[in-house]
Amino acid sequence: MRQTWRWFGSKDLVSVDDMMQAGVEGVVSALHHVPTGAAWTPEEVEQRQTEIGRMKNGSPSGLKWEVVESLPVSEDIKKQKGAWREHIAHYKSSLKVLRDAGIEVICYNFMPVLDWTRTDLACRLPNGATCMRFDLNDFAAFDIHILARPGAVEDYPPEVVGEASRRFAAMDEKACRSLARNVVFGLPGAAEHFTLEDVRTHLAEYAAISEDQLRAHLIDFLAEVAPVAQDLGLRLCCHPDDPPFSLLGLPRVMSTEDDYRKMMAAVDLPASGITLCTGSLGARPDNDLPGMMDRLGDRVHFLHLRNVQRESQGIMGSFYEAEHLGGGTDMVAVIAAALREEERRRAGGRSDCSIPFRPDHGQDILDDLTRSAQPGYPAIGRLKGLAELRGIMTALQHPVEGIRP
Template sequence: MIESWRWYGDLDAISLEEIAQTGARGIVTALHEIPYGEVWPSDAIAARKARVEAGGFEWVVVESLPIHERIKKGEGDLSALFANYRQSMANLAGEGVTTICYNFMPLLDWTRTDLNAPVAGGATCLRFEAVRMAAFEIHMLGRQDAEDDYPDDVRAKAASWFQQATEADRDSLLASIMAGMPGAFDRYDVAGLRQALATYDGVGREGLRRNYKRFLDEVVPTSEELGVKLCVHPDDPPRDILGLPRIVSNGDDLDWILAAHDSPANGITLCSGSLGANPANDVPAIAARVADRIHFAHLRNVAKDPDGSFEEAAHLEGDTDMVALVRVLLDEQARRLDAGRADHLIPFRPDHGHHMLSDLSRDLIPGYPLIGRLRGLAELRGVISALSHAG
């Protein structure tokens, strides 16, 4: 497997020189500065690739080439947006970058209610707290029908939290949820979020699926021509959020996606943390089910609570059997090698991590510390080595 590391370029306080000390040899990055829907210019791609290579790395995966919200909503004439997406793929392929991760989550890329939840020993982690999310949706946002999405006990605790919360508590909750807004451009207050959510009125699950299939039909033939591998990232968390449908949340969803445009170019980013947040998901079994279309892997773990809450766990300590999952990925690599595929190696990165030690005093992107991810990479490296040695 190709040990990789997510790097946010100039938006990242962690340098390539620091990343080099982790032992990773692949970089996962994107041109985050470019607004959604615009073409990624070849010269900007080449400049980013040159920086990566000057640091001693290979740019192995684009994460992400984002999809404009209008495509997700099926809104208006989309021909220019689809053309721009295809041109960006072509420009990436022209520079030798041919694996592209993306997601089809409406509005929010990920959702957490706490960016600094305490864990044992003084570290912190990302957490999704069902009670606080219910308090936000029901009492702060006032979303119609939000109460139907939460059980009685969670609603009662949410009401109590809201009544006791200070203005600073509520502001902190909003900021945590808004941290999942994609890119570096849009952040909303409560009124703005209501307006943004209203633009999805009437789309629904089936409408979002239709719009996703249209996207695949528009871009997969081009990816085939270019030799590009597209790999969708699962929903995070794998459940409807803020009344918005999520359609990449379980094994059945992945089956639908792979069948919607049946091509090796239409693949999966296997994210063990996103899928693992749903107690109904057996992540190693899902990985085995779609193994031949896994183009990229995010390896992280979560610990779940009965009320639907979850938080980022240490990579080998959460609810997902990480050893079993890595075994699936190694077996798939071996199958590809036996089939004579030159691209048999699967790039992976240690996803998220606890903020600990000196990282606690650094201004780092939530979930993307240096030391916590280094710990995760070291643990995963050990699992891979042991399983490879065992044969």
């Protein structure tokens, strides 16, 4: 398993020097400043590679940009409207640019409107650390009372509707703005940031798009780009919905093992695969993460290893970002399954036998609390997570223990 680290470019408060001291082997990055739907250029890609390859004092870092996260899919492609065909052409062009730059793994997602969604970006825990949290009652307060989405009340149990009303009644204008800002935060460093009116406009356009239709649009997209990726020797990997259940009445098509099976069966090419995110998928109690790694492993091209603590056993429920070895996912079992998959790949002579992973998200601890890094991406919290994951890998691969069948 190849140890990587997400980096948002020169504005990231966690530096290339920090990554080196963390002992990472490769870097996960993207051109977040390029508008979604536009083609990536060789010059922009080379500039990011140069930034990654240089320390603060100008000496070589030895690090390389190994995984793109993400090459975003535009809302026009997801809806099949407007400039969607042009955007697909730009996507194919960007894949060729990335191949020429020596980057082979490209992560993307197919979540409508919002990317990952949280209601609190700095929830304080009893030990003083902070983490990101999704509170269903707060989200319902946003949906029903702040966004005022038509029909929103019907999407929540009566007890959630009642608690959301009580919480909204206790909010002042500043609290309402803060909650709305958290919900529509989106990707760190992204070129686009939605307003509430933007969200309402997108929701109206999705009103006529069912889950089956959105899945058909995903399959149409992959039917266009996956053969190009296959010919170029690239590996595309779709990130799951986060959280893995419907929000704002929007369809979700990447929330379960069955969703991934449908995607892979529809465009059955090795280049079209999975980003197995144990945090996103782990927020849903019916997802078996170690089992998914065992059963779908030959198409897992990228791993996000993080943990969440669910606060209920419902499909839709509150959760917070736990420590990497805390929460509801058995991380030892997941890593053991990943190591077994790598053994199978080595036995089969595959060139991609080392699966890249990164310690996804992290709690803000120690000096993180004063650094104001991207929410979810602190230096020390992620380093702690990487060290814990590295320890599991080392123990499972030790000759005394070996990899259990």
